[in-house]
Amino acid sequence: MKAQDTLLYLDGVSVSFDGFRAINNLSLVLQAGEMRAIIGPNGAGKTTMMDIITGKTKPDAGDVYFNGEVDLTRHDEAEIALLGIGRKFQKPTVFESHTVEDNLVLALSGPRSAFSALFHKQSANEAERIEDILYTIRLNGKRDWLAANLSHGQKQWLEIGMLLAQDPKLLLVDEPVAGMTDAETAETAKLLREIAKTRSVLVVEHDMHFVRELDAKVTCLHEGSVLAEGSLDFVSNDQRVIEVYLGR
Amino acid sequence: MITQWFFTHVDRRGGIAIALLVAIAFLVPLSNLLLPETSPLHIPTYLVSLIGKYLTYALLAVALDLVWGFCGILSLGHGAFFALGGYAMGMYLMRQIGPRGVYADPVLPDFMVFLNWKELPWFWHGFDNFWFAALMVVLVPGALAFGFGWLAFRSRVTGVYLSIITQALTYALLLAFFRNDMGFGGNNGLTDFKDILGFNIQAGTTRSMLFAATALFLALAVFVSSFIIRSKLGKVLVGVRDAESRMRFLGYRVDRYKLFVWTISAMMAGIAGALYVPQVGIINPSEFEPANSIEAVIWVAVGGRGTIIGPIIGAVLVNFGKTYFTAAFPEIWLFALGALFIIVTLFLPKGILGLYGSWKTKLADHAARKKDSAPPPVAAENVHLPEPQAAE
């Protein structure tokens, strides 16, 4: 397969930490508009893969292309974010001493220079977008709350809201339902399916119910490379996948 | 119109502080110059200069709070920017002495004659002009901060490592300025000033005007800080303080934001130093002493970091304490200062102003819980430092 017609293209990617190969000859391709679920046991390298895509970690070897042409290994975190790749972290990271609304204001796509920020005035359009997002993530009643005072699940949602505000082409979502109630989990799956209608989404998750609800192609990672790929049923019937999960 | 513009950029507390500072900028000189010495409201000249000196420290503290309190950059070398601003002003004051020096050289300051120098070093040129010197007061600290920050922030030096190299910076300057051949008066520094802008520097009127200028510059610094902090840029800075890498993943060039606020802060510190020197009458290398920069950190911590106003209170209170203790019990001052720092760190993590803030938050919280069981919405400017939150 060629990188040209893909949204995200990883080929032969490897990275080691102190001699330990966290990612080992990993290849993965995502088409524009696709939603993909990544599963795999703890330590499989799922988060590290996201680190590589978003420029936090530089791979030792391999190609990482975005939009078929942009070599992501040559860009840093801020540049990659501006290319249109948004990320939700495994541990929810919102700005705790800012209000819910300010968290979204900071994430909202737009100029990022210090000068424009110093003299920034919120436009009607921006206010409207924030309103929409607050509604989508069901925090419209809590816009003035400090993010620190939100529940764990609400923080996860706020972070998804921040992703939406960034208006990225590709969303990387790391374990979005960890610590959520069943009802919240179902809601989150619904939200992500909604988002995936207009953007590409890569979701890392352990929760099999959740993955089933996403109704997406599944890739199973193990020891830093792809173990199996296909529909959820296909992957979960793969003998090696069963071994990896049972062998834990 | 103007008031409306003003209050979109300053909160109530900042507005009160600015009003108070402008008021004392007028009232203190009036009291000193117009009231008879017998009046209980008369402020003697020595006290005017003493408070003026405290206010220059307060200005340094506000500058430090801008980077430490709001952006998480703990500078242990801000005294260097203060001292550089002070030296720039000192050089102007030296050139004003003219032929009135001990050696009566029309151009060369006494220490240069003493060192047998025949002509003015190149970097002393222009300092006979006040406005040139005033420009250098901000440009020299600003340029040093810019260069230093450019290197440090781009290579992502943070936390303790950054603090240590800021400390090294001021120490290096201390050693450099001690050397006679640096051309800044070596060990003795610059002193014996005669006049400023043509006014006798010892005169009560001049002293009062210097005081007024200090109070007004401090008010301006409060305004500039509030303007920055309440802008979107300020929100980015607080975001950097709390979760720097998260900010990068949102597409912000964190190093540039840091560089901006760091350079502004250094310029403020330079102005503080420039106002300090004519009021104390001397600038020497001891102003680069690392301990000075650490003391400034203590003022900010005591007053409350991340509050803009707190550092003013901290700087004035601690220095009143210092003046009192070093006169009454000179041997225990350092212990008192150390104890104060420990107490504040352990029991008042947000300083004096934070104590007031958390008391107000508690009341609001209590009221909100009465209404419904939800936690209170808290305006971000009241509580800046993230605290571990109790689970709901």
Ligand SMILES: Nc1ncnc2c1ncn2[C@@H]1O[C@H](COP(=O)(O)OP(=O)(O)O)[C@@H](O)[C@H]1O
């Ligand atoms: N910065 C790092 N330094 C050292 N080891 C790391 C680093 N990041 C990840 N690892 C290791 O790489 C492996 C993969 O981690 P990770 O990508 O977090 O797994 P997952 O997200 O699939 O649970 C783990 O063994 C982890 O300890």
Ligand SMILES: [Mg+2]
């Ligand atoms: Mg992980």
